[in-house]
Amino acid sequence: MTDVPSPDDPAAPASLATAAAAGDAPVTSQAAAQGPVRQFHHEGELREVLVIFLINVLFNLLTLTTFRFWAKTRVRRYIWSHTSFLGEALEYSGTGLQMFAGFLIALAILLPIVLTPAYLELFRPGADPMTAQTIEVGIYVLLYFLYWVAIYRARRYRLSRTQWRGVRGAMTGSAAAYSALNLIYLLLTWLTLGLFSPYANVKLWNYQLRHSWFGDRNFSFDGEGGALLPKLLVCVLLLIPTLGLSWAWYKAALFRYVAGQTRYRDLSFGFTAQGGDLLLLVIPNFLLMLGTLGLAYPYVLLRRVRFLCRHLQVSGSQDPARIGESHGPLPRYGEGMADFFGVGGI
Numbered sequence: 233m234t235d236v237p238s239p240d241d242p243a244a245p246a247s248l249a250t251a252a253a254a255g256d257a258p259v260t261s262q263a264a265a266q267g268p269v270r271q272f273h274h275e276g277e278l279r280e281v282l283v284i285f286l287i288n289v290l291f292n293l294l295t296l297t298t299f300r301f302w303a304k305t306r307v308r309r310y311i312w313s314h315t316s317f318l319g320e321a322l323e324y325s326g327t328g329l330q331m332f333a334g335f336l337i338a339l340a341i342l343l344p345i346v347l348t349p350a351y352l353e354l355f356r357p358g359a360d361p362m363t364a365q366t367i368e369v370g371i372y373v374l375l376y377f378l379y380w381v382a383i384y385r386a387r388r389y390r391l392s393r394t395q396w397r398g399v400r401g402a403m404t405g406s407a408a409a410y411s412a413l414n415l416i417y418l419l420l421t422w423l424t425l426g427l428f429s430p431y432a433n434v435k436l437w438n439y440q441l442r443h444s445w446f447g448d449r450n451f452s453f454d455g456e457g458g459a460l461l462p463k464l465l466v467c468v469l470l471l472i473p474t475l476g477l478s479w480a481w482y483k484a485a486l487f488r489y490v491a492g493q494t495r496y497r498d499l500s501f502g503f504t505a506q507g508g509d510l511l512l513l514v515i516p517n518f519l520l521m522l523g524t525l526g527l528a529y530p531y532v533l534l535r536r537v538r539f540l541c542r543h544l545q546v547s548g549s550q551d552p553a554r555i556g557e558s559h560g561p562l563p564r565y566g567e568g569m570a571d572f573f574g575v576g577g578i
Contacts, residue, residue: 268549269502272541274534276314281530284310301335301566302328307578308390311537317396318552325400326393326566334389334568342378342572345371373415379573380411384440386567386576391444392560397552402560404450405443413439426468430460430486437490446496448556455493460486480514481507491544497555502545513539533578 288303305328312324349368384407391401417432434457441453460482467482484507491503517535520528570576 269545269547270318272315272317272544274311274315274537274541276311276534276537278531278534281307281310281534285530298332299328301331301571304328304576304578305331307533311533311578312394315537315541317546320397320552323395324393325395326389330389330564331566331568331571334565335571336568337565338382338568338572342375342569345374345378377411377415378569379575380414381407382567382569382573383575384410385563386570387440387444388561389563389565389567392562396446397555399447399552399555400558402445402558402562403440403443404445404560405439410436410439426464427461430464431457433457433486434460434490441494445558445560446555447558449497452495453490453493454495455490460489477511478507480510483507484510496550498550499546499548502547503543504545505539505543509539509543 284306288299288306291299292303305324305326308324308326312322315322348371349364352364352367384403384405388403388407391403394401413436417428417435420428421432434455438453438455441451444451463482463485467478470478484505487505488503491501494501513535517532520532567576
């Protein structure tokens, strides 16, 4: 997980399966107007997560970090199983072996790409400098492309291994197409001096959500991005006076907008966090991790999960019995490429 929800972490509305609701809650979001609002609920205990964390650290040391795939699986199973929706706990069915196999495949693909510049420098010292630089730039672009491929495939794997009441999630679409969109939108953002950024963010959410499924139905998304442009401009104007903290209010507005534009059957979503809430999550977490050299990770992890459960809402009514079984893709291997780039999350 990251400190704040992004299109590629468990806070995404399409990954609401990682958090759940129990009981009615006060109406605090735009989703509330369409039916009863459910508050999310997590029952994880710090001491239990701490035990898992310490055992994982021990086995990682003994196996020179090879155990990390099984360690991540153990953490996910705990978080999923202690998060419930309407009193029903989630299940995570991924395995460490699937993730390890995915990493080996990714390593075979990515290692030659990463080592190409070193090979040219050591074994082709007389190569044309312009050719070498062109190859190096091409490698950076290729790695950027594969980075977003990795993120999309990681979400696909996590969603396909998440179940609720025996029904699992899935993700269709193309990881390559999603990555290509990222490259195009990055170029447009540069050409517009950042003004295209809200549209890029929303369009990327749009692609992910429309291809995210739970059971026999996919999510829908109606966002455009134009409503966020004034908020971005205010954020930029205040960036220097607030020492960059104004960015948190823009990010919170983005998350609220995306959640509010997301639907699943007769359900709608809401996200209630403000910029100050994000800062109270991110800054203490950063200081805790820095001050303890990472030993505070179990507490930081629970803070993140509880933050999502507290601010993420579902409104409306949907009979779970009417949700059919998923026939979406079930990847054979885990998110090896994401692990290579260090963006696997939990």
